[in-house]
Amino acid sequence: MSTPSGSRDARRFVRKSGLLSVIVRAAGNKVRAGLRLDSTDLSEGGLFLKSDLLFEVGEDLTLEIPLGGGKVTRAVGRVAWVTRGGGKRGSAGMGIEFARLSPQDRQSLADNLRMLAKTESDR
Numbered sequence: 001m002s003t004p005s006g007s008r009d010a011r012r013f014v015r016k017s018g019l020l021s022v023i024v025r026a027a028g029n030k031v032r033a034g035l036r037l038d039s040t041d042l043s044e045g046g047l048f049l050k051s052d053l054l055f056e057v058g059e060d061l062t063l064e065i066p067l068g069g070g071k072v073t074r075a076v077g078r079v080a081w082v083t084r085g086g087g088k089r090g091s092a093g094m095g096i097e098f099a100r101l102s103p104q105d106r107q108s109l110a111d112n113l114r115m116l117a118k119t120e121s122d123r
Contacts, residue, residue: 019038019039019040020038020039020042020047020065020066021036021037021038021039021066022036022037022038022039022047022049022063022064022065022066023035023036023063023064024036024037024049024061024062024063025061025062026055026059026060026061026062027059027060027061027062027076034062034064035051035053037049037050037051037053038050038051039065040091040093042065042109042113043113044098044106044109044110044113045097045098046077046080046095046096046097046098047063047065047077047096048093048094048095048096049093049094049096050091050092050093051092051093051094052092054082054084054092054093054094055079055082055094056079057079057080057081057082058078058079059078059079060076060077060078060099061076061077061078061079061096062074062075062076063075063076063077063096065109067108067109067112068112071108071112073101073105073108073109074102074105075098075099075100075101075105076098076099076100076101077096077097077098077099078096078097078099079094079095079096080094080095080096080097081094081095082094082095
């Protein structure tokens, strides 16, 4: 599988599809309000944010990811790639790689992904 840039897919983690509203802030931005963008898939290594507003590759973003049960995982992610969408490329958006994630938030994310995988296998 290839990423939108055409490079070979080298994912280390399994991704789970699902729509999540993620709060996104440009790292270092002093504005307290964030943008609410939809994530269409999530893994322990990162996520895809669906958006026509695209940040620059390499830019750091602060993310608040809802995990259900009122839990929110906070992470710093780096824009790994962007796509303007259309045609076979699907939706416009950005691939985000987690750059900083506390051990507790990483564990919460992993637990949530395992629970989603179990729910899917039980169907």
